[in-house]
Structure formats: structure tokens, C-alpha cells
Amino acid sequence: MKLTGSKILLESLLLEGVETIFGYPGGTVINIYDDLMDSSIKHILTRHEQAAVHAADGYARATGKVGVALATSGPGATNTITGIATAYMDSIPMVVITGQVPTGLIGNDAFQEADLIGITRPITKHNYLVKDVKDLARIIKQAFYIARTGRPGPVVIDLPKDVQMAITEFEYPEKVELRGYKPTFGGNVRMIEKAVKMMLAAKKPVLYVGGGATLTDAHAELMALAETLQMPVTTTLMGMASFPKRHPLSLGMLGMHGTYYANMAVTNSDVLIALGARFDDRVTGKISTFAPHAKIIHVDVDPTSIKKNVRVDLPIVGDLRDVLKKMNKKLAEHKDEVVQENEAIKPWLKEIAAWRKDHPMSYKHSKTEIKPQFVIEKLRELSNDDAIVTTEVGQHQMWTAQFFDFTQPRTFLSSGGLGTMGYGLPAALGAQAAFPERQVIDVSGDGSFQMNSQELATLVQYRLPVKIVILNNNFLGMVRQWQQLFFDKRYSQTCMELPIDFTKLAEAYGATGLRATKPEEVEAVIKKAFETPGPVIMEFKVSREENVMPMVPAGAGLNEMVLAS
Amino acid sequence: MRHTISILVENEFGVLTRIAGLFSGRGFNIESLSVAPTLDPTLSRMTIVTSGDDRIIEQVNKQLNKLIDTIKVIDFTGEDFIEREMALIKVTAEETTRAEILRICDIFRGKIVDVTPKCYTVEVTGSPVKVNAILDLLRPMGIKELVRSGPVVLGRGPKGWKGN
Numbered sequence: 001m002k003l004t005g006s007k008i009l010l011e012s013l014l015l016e017g018v019e020t021i022f023g024y025p026g027g028t029v030i031n032i033y034d035d036l037m038d039s040s041i042k043h044i045l046t047r048h049e050q051a052a053v054h055a056a057d058g059y060a061r062a063t064g065k066v067g068v069a070l071a072t073s074g075p076g077a078t079n080t081i082t083g084i085a086t087a088y089m090d091s092i093p094m095v096v097i098t099g100q101v102p103t104g105l106i107g108n109d110a111f112q113e114a115d116l117i118g119i120t121r122p123i124t125k126h127n128y129l130v131k132d133v134k135d136l137a138r139i140i141k142q143a144f145y146i147a148r149t150g151r152p153g154p155v156v157i158d159l160p161k162d163v164q165m166a167i168t169e170f171e172y173p174e175k176v177e178l179r180g181y182k183p184t185f186g187g188n189v190r191m192i193e194k195a196v197k198m199m200l201a202a203k204k205p206v207l208y209v210g211g212g213a214t215l216t217d218a219h220a221e222l223m224a225l226a227e228t229l230q231m232p233v234t235t236t237l238m239g240m241a242s243f244p245k246r247h248p249l250s251l252g253m254l255g256m257h258g259t260y261y262a263n264m265a266v267t268n269s270d271v272l273i274a275l276g277a278r279f280d281d282r283v284t285g286k287i288s289t290f291a292p293h294a295k296i297i298h299v300d301v302d303p304t305s306i307k308k309n310v311r312v313d314l315p316i317v318g319d320l321r322d323v324l325k326k327m328n329k330k331l332a333e334h335k336d337e338v339v340q341e342n343e344a345i346k347p348w349l350k351e352i353a354a355w356r357k358d359h360p361m362s363y364k365h366s367k368t369e370i371k372p373q374f375v376i377e378k379l380r381e382l383s384n385d386d387a388i389v390t391t392e393v394g395q396h397q398m399w400t401a402q403f404f405d406f407t408q409p410r411t412f413l414s415s416g417g418l419g420t421m422g423y424g425l426p427a428a429l430g431a432q433a434a435f436p437e438r439q440v441i442d443v444s445g446d447g448s449f450q451m452n453s454q455e456l457a458t459l460v461q462y463r464l465p466v467k468i469v470i471l472n473n474n475f476l477g478m479v480r481q482w483q484q485l486f487f488d489k490r491y492s493q494t495c496m497e498l499p500i501d502f503t504k505l506a507e508a509y510g511a512t513g514l515r516a517t518k519p520e521e522v523e524a525v526i527k528k529a530f531e532t533p534g535p536v537i538m539e540f541k542v543s544r545e546e547n548v549m550p551m552v553p554a555g556a557g558l559n560e561m562v563l564a565s
Numbered sequence: 566m567r568h569t570i571s572i573l574v575e576n577e578f579g580v581l582t583r584i585a586g587l588f589s590g591r592g593f594n595i596e597s598l599s600v601a602p603t604l605d606p607t608l609s610r611m612t613i614v615t616s617g618d619d620r621i622i623e624q625v626n627k628q629l630n631k632l633i634d635t636i637k638v639i640d641f642t643g644e645d646f647i648e649r650e651m652a653l654i655k656v657t658a659e660e661t662t663r664a665e666i667l668r669i670c671d672i673f674r675g676k677i678v679d680v681t682p683k684c685y686t687v688e689v690t691g692s693p694v695k696v697n698a699i700l701d702l703l704r705p706m707g708i709k710e711l712v713r714s715g716p717v718v719l720g721r722g723p724k725g726w727k728g729n
């Protein structure tokens with residue numbers, strides 16, 4: 001069958017199982033948009049290309065499938081950059097398709113030309129400029145394969161306009177052949193056996209779980225390992241929802257704004273088992289005092305993550321879920337040792353319980369002011385267990401991580417690596433597009449919300465009933481907190497002088513706006529929001545100078561937490 | 566420590582920038598880089614000389630391997646390998662120094678490839694150490710211009726890639 005490049009693209013997407021894409025049209029993708037009218041692929045028109053990419057990212061994080069975004073050349077393509085970098089840092093499988101000026105004009109500073117391949121090289125897992133329509137089907141096949149296998153990541157396909165119009169025989173390849181790309185799937189059995197021995201012999205083990213657990217859907221295997229060996233579990237922001245926080249073995253999050261007891265447990269551990277985590281500086285604090293007594297086992301699919309920041313005693317390269325399965329299987333052969341280990345570990349669990357009792361995750365309640373943490377607790381109480389929560393970046397993000405008890409995998413979507421303000425709303429949009437029936441909530445600050453607030457229009461247009469929580473402190477709160485603590489309260493450019501009426505903003509877009517200014521109104525507003533069809537903004541006027549605590553100051557060790565400000 | 570690394574890559578659009586960008590983006594050193602297609606024209610072979618402590622070199626190797634276009638990486642450091650570099654050296658040749666230049670050239674099995682009344686151009690091939698040595702000897706005569714190719718390497722005996 002002979003087809004144009006543009007039709008080949010859409011047919012190939014269908015063959016990859018793509019149902020929904022997010023995008024924004026323009027001159028160099030006008031052919032694709034024309035063909036989209038006759039395609040069964042659903043296209044969601046965001047109001048900004050950055051949002052299209054974040055929406056594809058949210059879709060991918062919520063479903064585990066590859067997210068797809070489409071943008072025109074030049075300014076459309078450069079608008080995707082923050083979205084691509086966000087996905088790259090958090091290893092999110094995604095394919096971004098951009099139009100490009102015709103091949104004959106490339107390099108001529110043509111109208112709406114930008115060297116997207118050059119610009120995105122360091123923020124993609126791989127990228128392609130398609131120069132010949134004959135290569136297109138193969139490139140799409142490879143792009144999807146690369147995006148979702150190994151350590152997932154975004155792949156860019158830059159598609160010149162003349163290639164979209166050129167005609168060739170369409171045949172979608174069955175297999176991918178890449179000489180230079182052979183991701184490791186199964187972990188080395190001998191190493192896994194060694195790891196199991198180390199865990200069985202440990203007196204003070206801690207499981208430190210990162211985004212890899214989410215990406216490989218390893219929650220059941222993780223639970224089995226933790227419960228068999230009665231090992232406490234701490235997660236990073238990215239690993240958050242892969243182990244239920246209400247579980248007795250859960251220590252919550254570790255790191256800069258983690259729990260006191262998670263950080264103490266890591267510091268005092270004798271075996272630290274890092275699972276799909278990359279020892280980010282926000283997690284480790286000062287490297288020299290990070291888990292100083294521990295032998296470190298590190299399981300990761302990406303060899304470059306291993307020994308990048310910390311010494312590792314036992315590296316295992318492989319797909320986390322596969323490795324955990326093998327570990328659990330091995331453990332089943334060591335029933336007696338498991339019983340002994342469960343006994344030997346009891347004093348350690350007691351020690352941790354004492355830390356937890358001394359310094360639980362808490363905050364000062366108030367009768368007069370709305371405490372942001374209180375809103376998050378109420379939100380958890382009043383939302384469904386399978387509600388998907390996205391966040392922007394700042395204090396509200398950390399409070400959500402600290403006070404929302406996530407119980408199900410893939411229910412917490414947040415920009416961990418890049419820390420992108422403006423991520424949450426479009427990510428919620430993407431998640432809601434994937435799961436129209438589930439509750440989807442974006443927890444935002446008043447600053448972050450204004451970075452992509454135009455997406456209210458998209459929510460209303462496509463009837464995506466995302467519930468938006470704005471913890472309004474009229475500050476760029478997280479930066480203000482640092483200025484308070486480390487810059488003598490010199491609040492340089494962090495006060496949002498102009499108060500915005502967010503309820504009116506919601507109404508302008510045809511959404512619903514609700515507001516609470518007193519603690520006793522919080523519950524009613526949240527309930528009302530969940531009862532109201534369509535997108536709703538809930539604006540909470542929260543205590544303005546509340547700080548995220550506890551905190552490991554930048555450059556300090558995990559054992560040097562400041563507990564209250 | 567100095568490391569000489571061979572990389573077999575897809576001979577594709579932009580592959581050189583990918584490798585060079587990796588080094589600059591992650592703050593790795595590149596002392597020299599040479600690249601040309603192999604017998605199989607769909608592949609290119611690069612030789613990169615870099616330096617760093619063990620942790621950095623481990624990252625260099627892993628990061629290179631991680632690139633989709635990279636097929637194989639060999640770090641020849643500590644191995645038995647042949648390392649050759651070519652240099653073209655334009656040196657001032659006065660009446661009084663011509664004979665000396667010729668003699669030095671002879672010792673290093675170099676060639677005079679261009680002659681003008683005022684200067685000679687010397688071509689020399691050898692290990693970087695050997696190239697440095699001839700440069701030291703020629704420097705007093707006045708080196709006007711110099712170009713070095715950066716080393717290329719091949720493992721001795723079976724070490725290496727077959728057919729390429």
C-alpha cells in the first residue's frame with residue numbers, strides 16, 4: 001500500500017496502540033492535522049505545546065503506556081523543551097513528534113526553523129531527523145521501542161514537511177534491529193543470590209525505593225520482599241505510591257523533606273537496598289555521611305546510575321520487577337533463614353518505632369488559619385483510594401508527599417528530577433484523558449498554577465473533570481522558605497503582590513470556582529468539589545508563612561535534620 | 566589518568582555531536598578525538614583520548630555505551646595496543662639548519678613533504694610520545710605551524726573487533 005509520510009505516521013501510531021495524542025497545530029504539521037480528521041486517533045488540543053508534552057507525560061505515568069505529543073516546527077517545537085526535559089529526568093516513556101521545515105530548507109534559517117535535534121540531544125533518550133520517507137516506519141517503530149524499554153525516556157522524531165508529503169510503500173516492521181541498543185532485562189543470578197544472602201544476614205536493613213518501582217509496576221513484588229523479610233521501606237518522591245504509606249513497614253519518604261525516622265533508619269542501616277533509585281542529591285544530603293555503616297546493594301536497569309554518586313558493594317543491572325521476582329523465589333528456598341532473620345531484625349524495628357514515636361510527621365494545628373497540611377489530610381480523607389494526584393513544584397508538592405497517604409501505584413504524578421512548576425495541571429489533564437472515570441486532582445500553589453493556567457480551557461472543552469486544589473499563600477512559598485531560613489527573611493521577588501481571584505478565573509473558562517478562608521470551610525469545599533461535575537478550582541487561603549518541615553538543610557547530612565523552624 | 570578509548574558507532578547523521586555533546590554536557594575531558602568510517606561504511610570508528618579518575622572513566626565508558634548509536638566501546642588503557650598519530654610540522658629551514666632538520670627527520674623516520682626557500686614541512690608518524698620528542702628537537706629551529714591528527718589505536722593480537 002502506497003501512503004504519504006503523514007498517513008504512515010498515523011497508521012504506525014495506531015499499530016503501536018496509541019489511542020490519544022496531545023498537540024497543537026501549525027504550518028509544518030498541517031498535513032498531519034488534515035489526515036487526523038480521518039483517523040480514529042483522538043487528539044486533544046492543549047493551549048500550549050509545553051502542556052501537550054506534560055499531558056502526554058501524565059498520560060504515560062498514569063497508564064504505563066508511551067505518551068505521544070505533536071507540535072509544529074520552530075516555536076511549537078521549542079515550547080516542548082521543558083516538557084521533554086521533565087520526562088527525561090523522570091525516565092518517562094514518550095514520543096514527541098515535531099514538524100520541521102522541508103529538507104531542502106534545513107540550515108537556511110527558514111521561517112519557523114529551529115534545530116530541534118540539536119536542542120533536544122541532551123534531554124532525550126534518542127532523537128531522529130527523518131530525511132527520507134522510506135525510513136519513517138522503521139524510525140517510529142524504533143522510537144517506541146527505545147522510549148519504553150530499558151530505562152524509559154522521551155524520544156523525539158523531527159519530521160520535515162516534504163517527508164510528510166512524500167509517498168512510499170507502507171510496511172510496518174515486525175522487529176526492531178538496533179545494533180547498539182540491547183537493554184539488560186534479567187539481573188545476574190549470581191549477584192541476586194549474593195544479595196539475598198546479604199539481606200538474610202542483615203541486622204538493620206532498609207529498602208530504599210525509587211521511580212524504577214513505579215516504572216516497572218513492581219509494587220506486588222516489592223511488597224512480597226518487604227513482608228517476607230520484615231524490612232522497612234522508604235521511598236523517594238518518584239517511588240512514592242509503589243508502597244502503601246499506611247503499611248506498618250512504611251517509613252514514608254526519605255531525603256531533604258523526608259521523615260525523621262526514614263532518614264535515621266538510612267543513616268543507621270547496615271544493609272541499604274536501593275531499588276530503581278539513583279541517589280539524587282535531594283535524597284542523600286551530604287554524601288560522606290549518607291548511610292555510612294551500610295553495605296549498599298543497588299538494583300537499576302541503567303548501568304550509568306550505579307556508582308555515579310555513591311560507592312556500591314553489590315550492583316545488579318536489570319529490570320527491577322524481574323530482579324525482585326528472582327529474589328522472592330530465592331527466598332522461598334530459605335524458609336528457616338527467613339524465620340531467623342525475622343527474629344533478628346526485631347530490635348531494629350523497635351529502634352525505628354522509637355524514632356517514629358519521638359518525631360512523627362506532624363504540624364501545628366490552628367483554629368483560625370487554614371493549615372496547608374490540614375487541607376492535604378482532608379483531601380486524602382475525602383477522595384477515593386484510586387484517585388490520581390498530580391502536583392506542581394514547591395511547598396504544596398512536599399506537603400502532598402508528606403501528608404497524603406498514597407495506597408495504589410501510579411496515583412502520584414510529580415516532577416521529581418527537573419522540578420517543573422506548571423507540570424501538575426497538564427499532567428492531570430493527561431491522566432484524566434486516560435481515566436475519565438477516576439478522580440484526578442492537581443495540588444498546586446498560586447505561583448505554579450499561573451504557569452499553565454490556560455489549560456483550564458482544555459479541561460472544559462474536553463469535559464475533563466480535574467479537581468484543582470490551590471494552596472494560596474500569595475508567595476512563591478518554597479523559595480520564600482529558603483529566604484526566611486538562609487537569607488535573613490529578605491523576601492526578594494517571592495511575594496505575589498497581586499492577589500488573584502482564582503474562583504473568577506475558573507468561571508471565566510466555564511469551570512467552577514470554590515474558596516475556603518477558614519479551617520471549618522475546608523471539608524465542605526472539598527466535598528462540594530467532588531460532587532460538582534466538570535473541572536473545579538478549590539482555592540484555600542492558607543497560613544502564609546508556613547514552612548515545610550522537617551528539613552535537611554542543603555549540604556547537611558540526613559542525620560542533621562532540622563525538625564521545626 | 567590518561568585513557569585511550571575506541572568507540573564503534575553507527576555512521577549516522579549527528580553521531581559525532583552526540584559523542585562530543587556527551588563529553589561537554591557531563592564535564593568529561595577530551596584531549597583528542599579522531600573519527601572515520603570503517604570497512605563497513607555503515608559504521609564509524611572513533612578514538613578518544615580522555616583523562617579522569619577511576620570513577621569518571623567508569624562513567625565515561627558507561628555513558629558512551631548508553632548512547633543508542635554506540636555499538637561497542639573498548640578502553641585500551643592497561644592493554645597491549647598500538648597507538649599512532651601523525652603530525653605535519655612546518656619548520657623554518659635556514660642554510661645553517663637544513664642538514665640538522667634532515668638528520669632529525671631521518672632518525673624519526675619522518676619525511677619532508679614540502680620544501681620552500683624558507684621552510685620545510687615534515688611528516689611524521691608515531692606514538693604521541695615520539696611525536697612530542699621530534700617536536701622538542703625541532704622547536705629550536707622555529708616551528709611555524711603544526712597540526713596533529715590525534716592518536717588512533719588498535720589492539721595487539723586478537724583484542725579488538727573483527728572485520729572492521
Ligand SMILES: Cc1ncc(C[n+]2csc(CCOP(=O)(O)OP(=O)(O)O)c2C)c(N)n1
Nearest residue numbers: 394395396419421445446447448476477478
Ligand atoms: C519553572 C520553574 N521556575 C522556577 C522554579 C523555582 N521554584 C521552585 S519552588 C518555587 C515556588 C513555587 O511557588 P508556588 O507554586 O506558589 O508553591 P508554594 O511553594 O507556595 O507551595 C519556585 C519559584 C521552578 N521549580 N520551576
